[in-house]
Amino acid sequence: MNKAFAADLRKLIIVPATLLAIGISTRTAFAQNKLYSPIPLTTGSTELSDTLSDKDIPTGQGGFARDYAVKLNKGDNLAVDLSSDNFDSIITLLAPDGSTIAENDDGPDGTSNSLLFTRINETGTYIIRVRSFGETGVGAFKLKVTKLQPIK
Structure with missing residues (x-):
């Protein structure tokens, strides 16, 4: 496998994982805010x-x-x-x-x-x-x- 292709592949995998983590934490924060309401x-x-x-x-x-x-x-x-x-x-x-x-x-x-x-x-x-x-x-x-x- 060519080194440039391998580097590009790693970037493609890291970016979606990061976006997924941000999406999950944002959804969790909104859910927690709805759960706690004095x-x-x-x-x-x-x-x-x-x-x-x-x-x-x-x-x-x-x-x-x-x-x-x-x-x-x-x-x-x-x-x-x-x-x-x-x-x-x-x-x-x-x-x-x-x-x-x-x-x-x-x-x-x-x-x-x-x-x-x-x-x-x-x-x-x-x-x-x-x-x-x-x-x-x-x-x-x-x-x-x-x-x-x-x-x-």
Whole structure:
């Protein structure tokens, strides 16, 4: 086989493989973007009833999580109350950069419900993550998110 022909053949094989890899990674990125879509919450006070299911985000610890996006401003005081009769709940507040701001497993009332209070230090879109503890399951829950107002 002639050397020039062999070099051209290698180029023909490498280019389609590279294009295939780019196509697959692009399709994967679009698919992942469609899979992860936090539920938007309005600012102020929001109370909702929802259901955690095995179709939500796997936590890697046997349970599942559901995310809610909320826009918060620097200086906001936030209260998040999560209750469920179906699973042991954990509430996590994630900063715009994905770091954990606050988390609560069991509230002060001695139940497996969750309650957290925090002050926001940076304006941005935060994630409120509702999840079950370990493999405690799925089911209905109530979430209440309140921006607390100072007493005047």
